[in-house]
Amino acid sequence: MFRRPTRLALIGALAAVTLALSACTGTAEPKPTSDGKPDPDASLSVGLVLEPSNLDIRHTSGAALEQILFDNIYEGLVTRTQDNKIENRLASDYEMSSDGLTYTFTLNEGVTFHDGTALTSADVVSSYEAVRTDESVQGHGDFAGVASVTATDPQTVQIVLTEPNQNFLFSLTGRAGLVFKNGDTTDLKTAENGTGPFTLGSWSKGASITFERFDEYWGDKAGVKQVVFHYIPDFTAGVNAALDGTLDVLTAVDPNLVEQLKETGEFTVTTGRTTDKGTLAFNNAKAPLDDEKVREALRLAIDHEALVEAVGAGETMFGPIPELDPGYQDLSEQVPYDPAKAKELLEEAGQKDLTLTLTIPTFYGTTVPQVLISDFAKVGVTLKVNRVEFPTWLEDVYTNHDYELSFVLHVEPRDFGNWANPDYYFGYDNAEVQQLYAEAMAELDPDESADLLAQAAKIVSEDDAADWLYNGATLTALLPVVKGFPKDSINSRIDLLGVTRAED
Known part of the structure; x- marks a missing residue:
């Protein structure tokens, strides 16, 4: 249960989807459809259920935002893997003091926002100070024990806690830890300016959201040029979209309909x-x-x-x-x-x-x-x-x-x-x-x-x-041309950086 009822309201709809998911794992042998060579210019088509009401992840609740924006558009100093292990992201390294009160983060070199502005420690400080001091910012409760956030130099950030907190670093893998440009005037409800491997291409409300690869990304480049999220709240319609070739990936597969996908021999079904x-x-x-x-x-x-x-x-x-x-x-x-x-x-x-x-x-x-x-x-x-x-x-x-x-x-x-x-x-x-x-x-x-x-x-x-x-x-159906698509915890985040799609 999330801490804020407003977030619960949107999570609830996603939870309803999760309730219907099956633990079935069997699948027919997929048909060979390509030589398996990733296509760097590929467009990946993904079927999701719950569409966000707007894109302002700083002020709007809901798992639908986290599912697509975490790691893809916005990043934090650290992130978490599918099995909830903490790993570095914008930070190349961090140290915790022996008393557990002080965390010192070193930023990766060459990170830029999508508008071309270089990331510095000032951006981290302004982002985290907003979380700490503004109750309207998502993640505010996670910073209740934060005494100060300071920049010791352009590449170093120091966070001091009032008391040790074993969960603090993990909280930085969530909304509280996302980093935004200092003084940015972007309307986050309809646009974005993150540091992630994708940028927002377009949003056809009620239908789809498109991400485009950010070729100036500071880390390894995304494996596909484009990702199109199709929002299909009806389970049967989702399966039909997979069967007619609209989708490469269908998440939240209804167990009552999974056999239709398996019987074609064209899909692999994973259980996460x-x-x-x-x-x-x-x-x-x-x-x-x-x-x-x-x-x-x-x-x-x-x-x-x-x-x-x-x-x-x-x-x-x-x-x-x-x-x-x-x-x-x-x-x-x-x-x-x-x-x-x-x-x-x-x-x-x-x-x-x-x-x-x-x-x-x-x-x-x-x-x-x-x-x-x-x-x-x-x-x-x-x-x-x-x-x-x-x-x-x-x-x-x-x-x-x-x-x-x-x-x-x-x-x-x-x-x-x-x-x-x-x-x-x-x-x-x-x-x-x-x-x-x-x-x-x-x-x-x-x-x-x-x-x-x-x-x-x-x-x-x-x-x-x-x-x-x-x-x-969670049940996810994929065409065999898709590799690297996450299977665990995808109701809360889908990191698409390492996903590839081969030519048909």
């Missing part, structure tokens, strides 16, 4: 990992969910394997940290499928004939509620479903905490801190978890920090603070 956490939230602060026996009973009543098969959403998940995040561990032994024990616990809790209400945004479809209704009925729990529009969910559940059970995809990486926040809508308050999380953030050694997070996550699962129904996956 994400940090999407299909979370069945319990209102820990409200009866009867304030009773741990009730919460445990509900978890034991759910056949997670069958649910994952029904929604086709990746892998089972039994704790709050997904595989791609620090602190992940297999906690499946804590909640085996055991309807008999679930009944016993409900009787012990005095809840033999329990009725609960699940509040769920309308865009998530009916699969998850149907599975839960069936599973809960087997242990004597009647589940009512309250389907609401997303703004209503934000108001009632997220803001006012007026709910019993809820379902939403929490897609943001490294968001375990929500479980250490008693004011978050989960209503979960555990002092030991809060202390472990604080220690994890202050710990300078990444492995030690991850171990502390794992300890805290295990407690959260042992407390049955929620149920994590699945860890989502």
Whole structure:
């Protein structure tokens, strides 16, 4: 779940898409279509679902912006790989002081913005000072612990924190870390002036956005001359566009339609990992969910394997940290499928004939509620479903905490801190978890920090603070002439720098 409801509103639509994704991996043998030699003048055609409302990534929420603009148009000092590892981008190197308070970044030589202006440390300072001081700038919360940002020379930037923060460097891989030209007057809603390997070519609203290769890019040049993002919100229309030759790549493939692509023998279908956490939230602060026996009973009543098969959403998940995040561990032994024990616990809790209400945004479809209704009925729990529009969910559940059970995809990486926040809508308050999380953030050694997070996550699962129904996956269909297209985490960013397309 993202920190700002405005961002949630747009992420929600993308999350609805993710819910429908399948973990299928099989595919027919692709037909040979070329000699495989990359064409440097190629145009790559990519099918996406969610179109941005505007291009101002500094002030506008939504995964649709991050998906195409990160690394392609705009860059930060550091970025992250598909498996969420941090790597240098605009910075050639960085150092952290022994006390974890001071980060010193050295910029790469020869970096220019798309208007030809050379990048200097002054651009980084102005960008980060805006994040630090202006609440309207995306990423402002990530800079809450930043004391100062200064340029020690034209190629060096120093950031000083008020206290150590294990997640700070990772936050620089997101919106907070993007670098913009100092004093730029570009209208970022309709234009751009980044440092990335592509420039904005054109935008046909409601249809497509085109990127053009930036031949003066400071690093390795992009492998294709042009990328056209086609926005196709209808799953069937997306498959048809792939089949009729409009698309080279189709993201967010509907599992019910994937066979149409595989049967042609012309497409490879990949399954990608994400940090999407299909979370069945319990209102820990409200009866009867304030009773741990009730919460445990509900978890034991759910056949997670069958649910994952029904929604086709990746892998089972039994704790709050997904595989791609620090602190992940297999906690499946804590909640085996055991309807008999679930009944016993409900009787012990005095809840033999329990009725609960699940509040769920309308865009998530009916699969998850149907599975839960069936599973809960087997242990004597009647589940009512309250389907609401997303703004209503934000108001009632997220803001006012007026709910019993809820379902939403929490897609943001490294968001375990929500479980250490008693004011978050989960209503979960555990002092030991809060202390472990604080220690994890202050710990300078990444492995030690991850171990502390794992300890805290295990407690959260042992407390049955929620149920994590699945860890989502993404399906992408590609023609074999396309090489290097990312497969993991592409609902949040698609780095196209190393993608190539061969001649047909």
